[in-house]
Amino acid sequence: MESKENFGNLEERITKLENLLAQKSGNGDVLEQIKKDKGITNEDKRIKHREKILSELKDNQGVKFYSCIENKSVSAYSILSYDEQELLNVDSFSAEKLFTAFASSERVEILKLLMKKTCTGAEIMQECGFKTTRKLYYHLNFLLNIGIIGNDDGVYHLVAKMCSVVQAMFMAAVDLDNAFKKYEK
Numbered sequence: 001m002e003s004k005e006n007f008g009n010l011e012e013r014i015t016k017l018e019n020l021l022a023q024k025s026g027n028g029d030v031l032e033q034i035k036k037d038k039g040i041t042n043e044d045k046r047i048k049h050r051e052k053i054l055s056e057l058k059d060n061q062g063v064k065f066y067s068c069i070e071n072k073s074v075s076a077y078s079i080l081s082y083d084e085q086e087l088l089n090v091d092s093f094s095a096e097k098l099f100t101a102f103a104s105s106e107r108v109e110i111l112k113l114l115m116k117k118t119c120t121g122a123e124i125m126q127e128c129g130f131k132t133t134r135k136l137y138y139h140l141n142f143l144l145n146i147g148i149i150g151n152d153d154g155v156y157h158l159v160a161k162m163c164s165v166v167q168a169m170f171m172a173a174v175d176l177d178n179a180f181k182k183y184e185k
Contacts, residue, residue, distance in 0.1 A: 115167075124156060
């Protein structure tokens with residue numbers, strides 16, 4: 001029994017050393033190559049994660065929403081699953097904060113960009129066409145304070161658990177837009 005515990009600890013230490021090697025080399029490709037050598041691929045992780053999510057979706061009752069964002073710099077999976085009564089009892093102030101995040105075209109543009117990739121403030125400013133840093137950071141701070149986006153060392157990203165929420169809001173906007181187009185005809 002003792003040898004298994006030591007072996008598990010050894011695997012953990014090797015993984016930490018591999019991560020440290022990749023960080024020190026400044027080359028993320030080193031870690032990816034190590035994982036490939038071990039036979040671990042991103043596809044393996046995705047399949048395992050999807051299986052876990054499917055089992056969770058089967059087990060839960062009520063309203064369910066699963067979302068996945070994957071591209072070169074953003075990879076996030078999340079599930080929203082609530083009892084219908086929970087949805088009806090949502091705190092109005094919390095709902096207002098979320099809806100306010102999407103009540104600004106500037107914040108919507110930031111969220112659309114961050115769904116595609118992680119970005120620095122300068123990149124967001126350029127790609128979203130902000131004229132002043134004051135206006136940019138006003139909107140970034142709003143999104144940071146309500147927890148939709150995060151900032152790691154000056155790089156902004158969607159918070160993984162909020163990806164479902166952001167996608168649901170954009171899907172609702174598309175549905176609403178399509179309904180208006182049908183109504184106008």
